[in-house]
Amino acid sequence: MIDSIDLAKLRNSEFVQFGSAFSGFVGANNPVTLNVDPQFQFFNNKLDEMSGLFKLERASPITQALVLIDERRDKAINGIGGVIESYCNHFDGATSQAAKQLLTVLNLYGVGVARLNTQAETSTIKAIVKDWDSKPEFGAAILKLGLAEWVGELITANQLFESTYADRTREYGAANSETLKAKRAEAMLAYYELRKFIDANSVINPSAAIEKLINEVNSLIEQYNTLLNTRPSETKPENDDN
DSSP states (O other), X not given: OOOOOOGGGSOHHHHHHHHHHHHHHHHHTOTTTTTOHHHHHHHHHHHHHHHHHHHHHHHOHHHHXXXXXXXXXXXXXXXXXXXXXXXXXXXXXXXXXXXXXXXXXXXXXOSOGGGSOHXXXXXXXXXXXXXXXXXXXXXXXXXXXXXHHHHHHHHHHHHHHHHHHHHHHHHHHHHOSSOHHHHHHHHHHHHXXXXXXXXXHHHHSOOHHHHHHHHHHHHHHHHHHHHHHHSOTTOOOSSTTO
């Protein structure tokens, strides 16, 4: 039997790579002989459709701009966090207290804001800035630590990312009547259908060829499951959703 894998947790690029490798194994073991050719062809068609949209999305100039803007706001939030943490150890009590006030807000949203997926990072940064604007003492703390310019840069970069993301969404929507997300879902269903037929034929018509295929596929799945199991849950996808 073919081992399980949660395909939904793979990034788009990883899903394309996994699907291509899986298809290669099935194709090399003669899907006609294995009685899975219709399901194999259907999966390949769906994978090709999804891959085509993925490549188109990645090729967008706006996507490339988003990568740079995302890096810009990552530097801003990481820089602010680093300054605040260092000032928590300042010899001056008032300075240390100001830093701790700001750090209290950051801690509400957990560590690693820059590692969140892009949409979560956008909303989290907006929430942090809103909290800092909610009380005069936070504004005073920002001024005392000399962070006003840093915070301004963070707000600008985050707003720019949000507006540019909307531009890319409109561009992508105008160019494609079918979304990448929908096509990926179809490819996943096609994979599970093909897997089901392979497993069924391994029971009904066991052979050395189908056993070889299952072993190869399970080896592939083991590699990707290891990748998923060692990935921090908060880590940002590699801009697949930019």
